[in-house]
Structure formats: C-alpha cells, structure tokens
Amino acid sequence: MALQELNFSFKPEKNFTSFAPEWFHSGVVGSGDMEVLMEHKKQDGKVTVKVVTPVTGFDQVWEKVLAKFVAETKIGNLHMEINDNNATPFIVHMRLKQALFEAKGDVES
Amino acid sequence: MRKWEEMQERSFYESTARERAINLVDKGTFTELLAPIDKMTSPHLPILGEAVSFDDGVVTGVGKIGKRPVFVISQEGRFIGGAVGEVHGAKMVATFRLAQQSYEKIKEKYPNDYESRIPAVVISFETGGVRLHEANAGLLAHAEVMEQIQHCRGKIPVIGLVGSKVGCFGGMGFVVVATDMVIMSDRGRIGLTGPEVIEEAMGKKEFDASDKSLIYRITGGKHKYIMRDAAYLVKDTIGDFHKQVAEALKMSYDEVQSHRCIGSLKLVEEQLELVKIAAENNFKDATDVWAYFGNKKSDQIQDQFYDEFIREAKRRPRR
Numbered sequence A: 001m002a003l004q005e006l007n008f009s010f011k012p013e014k015n016f017t018s019f020a021p022e023w024f025h026s027g028v029v030g031s032g033d034m035e036v037l038m039e040h041k042k043q044d045g046k047v048t049v050k051v052v053t054p055v056t057g058f059d060q061v062w063e064k065v066l067a068k069f070v071a072e073t074k075i076g077n078l079h080m081e082i083n084d085n086n087a088t089p090f091i092v093h094m095r096l097k098q099a100l101f102e103a104k105g106d107v108e109s
Numbered sequence B: 001m002r003k004w005e006e007m008q009e010r011s012f013y014e015s016t017a018r019e020r021a022i023n024l025v026d027k028g029t030f031t032e033l034l035a036p037i038d039k040m041t042s043p044h045l046p047i048l049g050e051a052v053s054f055d056d057g058v059v060t061g062v063g064k065i066g067k068r069p070v071f072v073i074s075q076e077g078r079f080i081g082g083a084v085g086e087v088h089g090a091k092m093v094a095t096f097r098l099a100q101q102s103y104e105k106i107k108e109k110y111p112n113d114y115e116s117r118i119p120a121v122v123i124s125f126e127t128g129g130v131r132l133h134e135a136n137a138g139l140l141a142h143a144e145v146m147e148q149i150q151h152c153r154g155k156i157p158v159i160g161l162v163g164s165k166v167g168c169f170g171g172m173g174f175v176v177v178a179t180d181m182v183i184m185s186d187r188g189r190i191g192l193t194g195p196e197v198i199e200e201a202m203g204k205k206e207f208d209a210s211d212k213s214l215i216y217r218i219t220g221g222k223h224k225y226i227m228r229d230a231a232y233l234v235k236d237t238i239g240d241f242h243k244q245v246a247e248a249l250k251m252s253y254d255e256v257q258s259h260r261c262i263g264s265l266k267l268v269e270e271q272l273e274l275v276k277i278a279a280e281n282n283f284k285d286a287t288d289v290w291a292y293f294g295n296k297k298s299d300q301i302q303d304q305f306y307d308e309f310i311r312e313a314k315r316r317p318r319r
Helices: A059-073 A089-108 B004-008 B017-024 B086-109 B132-152 B171-177 B195-202 B212-219 B221-226 B238-250 B253-257 B265-281 B286-292 B298-303 B306-312
Strands: A004-010 A023-027 A033-040 A047-053 A078-085 B031-033 B058-065 B068-075 B120-125 B158-162 B181-185 B232-234
Touching: A004 A059, A023 A089, A033 A089, A047 A059, A059 A089, A078 A089, B004 B017, B004 B238, B017 B058, B017 B068, B017 B120, B017 B238, B031 B086, B058 B086, B058 B238, B068 B086, B068 B238, B086 B120, B086 B132, B120 B171, B120 B238, B132 B171, B158 B171, B158 B238, B181 B221, B181 B238, B212 B221, B212 B286, B212 B298, B221 B232, B221 B286, B232 B238, B232 B306, B265 B286, B286 B298
Parallel strands: A047 A078, B068 B120, B120 B158, B158 B181, B181 B232
Antiparallel strands: A004 A047, A023 A033, A033 A078, B031 B058, B058 B068
C-alpha cells in the first residue's frame, strides 16, 4: 500500500503570531516518531499542513490534533510538512509543540 | 537546538545524526548541504508504503576544525536502521566529491602552504548497511563510497567514527575499515553480519544473539581497539570524538594513513597473519585473543572503566 498524503488548512486565532523563521526542522522519523518541517508562509494567517504517513484511517484524529495545536499556540502564517512513522496523537502534539519551542529559541540566540 | 558547549558534554551514543554533525566541528561553523528544506526524500519508499524522511537518514555538510574544512557525513540509525538507500548513498558520494573539489581549489590557492589547510572527510556511521527496500541502489552506493575513499587516498584523510546505538554493520562494516582511521567509543560496535542474522543462519550454538556481553566482546569498541581495527578509543561524548578528530587533523597525512586496516600488501599480509594465529590457537572467545596479546586479566576487561582500560590494555602489535 502506498504512502498516504493528507492536507489540512486551519484558520488562525484572532490574535495569532506569525511564524517568524524562514524554516525550522525538528525530529527524526524513527518508529513511533515523526519529523516536522515548519516554513513561514504569508497566507493571511492560515496554517496549512501536509502529512505523509503509512497509517490509514486516522484523518479525523490528525485534524483534531492539528486544530488543537493551532488553537493552543495561536500560531499563524505557517506551512508544516510532517513525515510520520506511526506516531501516536499524543506524540504528534508533543513533537509539534517542541518544534515550535525550539524554533523560537533559535531566533533568540 | 542546545548550545554547542552543552552538546560537547552529551552522549554521542544517544545523539541524533544532526546533533552529531553540527557539534563534531568547531562552534558555529557547520553548514548543512541538502538540508531538510530541500526535501530530497527517497523515490522508492512511498510505493512500498514506508515512511520517508526529508534527509533520507543522513546529514551531510561542511564545517571547520581549526583551519581545516571538514566534510561531515552523519547517519541516522533511527530512520530504517540508518540503512543506505539511493538518496542517502548519493548524498554520501557527493560529499566526498565536494571534498576533493575543495582540495584541488585549496592546493591552487595556497601552493606553498596547502598542507595545513587540506580538507578531511569525517563519517559518523550508524547503519545496518544496505536498505533492503531499495537494495540495488543501496549496494551500488556502497561500491561508490568505497571508490570515493580510494580517490581520496594520498590526498584527503577519511576518518570513520563509530559510537552510536545501531553500530556499523552490513556493507558499511566493510566501508568503515576501508577508511584511514577509525575512532570508536566502547559503546560502538562494528561487524559485517549482525548478531541476529548469524544466529538465524548458523544456530544459537554458533552465536547467541541474546547474549549482549558476547556481542560486545566480538563487535564492541574495546575489542576493536585491542585488535587495532579502531585506532583510538574515546569516551562517549560528542566532545571527546571532536577532540580526537582535531588531534588526527594535526597529524601528517602519512601518520593518519598508518592507522589503516587494509589497503596495501603489507596490511593484507598482516591480516593473513592474524587469520593464521586464530587458526593455530583455536580461540573460543574474544577473551582468548585478548589473553594471547598479553592481557593477563582478560576476563575483567569488559567491566573496566575507560581510564583503567586505556591504561592497562595490551594491543595487538603491528609489524
């Protein structure tokens, strides 16, 4: 079975912050893990996500986890690409927050 | 990403390929080539429904140690066991080619003073060898990397580092011993056929893959250090590997070359002598070999801490 590609688009929170770095990468595609590439993209604050995963049938779970991430972090103008290898929803949420945290730290230093 | 100073203290064994690559060279000098943003993923894995990675499991780039440009190849064991596929292999080969181009340019620019500036290639191995999903391309990549190591001979030192979780097995086990110098930690492992595969093929009596102690006695850093397959044994931090590479770059090219395992008639004869010694003495375990080379307390070697081991270990004499 071929790899699955899922695409999502989210409206940002009203008081969103733009994703500042040109791009930021975090994570390793290990078993049960994932990597994410975050790119600054001017798109009226929208957050777009492309997920590449071998797992089928979890489209709605992805949408919920990603929507939660966007709502919690109030991030905008962001395009993310995720390479997933069977990461659980909890791991996905944690990795995304970690990546955003690291990306901000990188800007400060 | 943690600061460079902090990362020098960190375990090499537990670090990702990117952490190793960035922190093996001097602070702030690393530039990644074909970084994740280039999205060069494997063309073969999607058809098979296998997860892909933006770097295809290898981080390549260039940094500096002192005045010397250092071309870094760092494999990621967590992505399909660090196995070498088409893109992964092509990135390795391209890095070697860049190093050679850089060598020619430096020689042209500094005709009288180029020796203190020549580039080096440093490979941090963490791999099981050929990626079976793209086996032909993977095998070809191994051959091409071998060829590149030969192209570098007489010009560019090629240094192999082994101290990561997966170790260095399969085809890359051949490649690592073809480098000019191997630096290991005692947690590193080098082998050809992996323990499980030997057990599958030859039976538990021949090799018990569940026996971790046995695996380390046969493939581990201490054994390779005594046998001189590894030129240096360092502690398990990125900083210790970095320092040892920096030391190696202070050596003349000939001195670096003197640590080779294969690559000349003399070295082949030396290896054949070893085979003869092994056959004549009917060794049952690595500890017998250690005792043969003069390690009186060979049964205690595995439990020794780094400093004690380095102080007391008797290594295979070289001809």
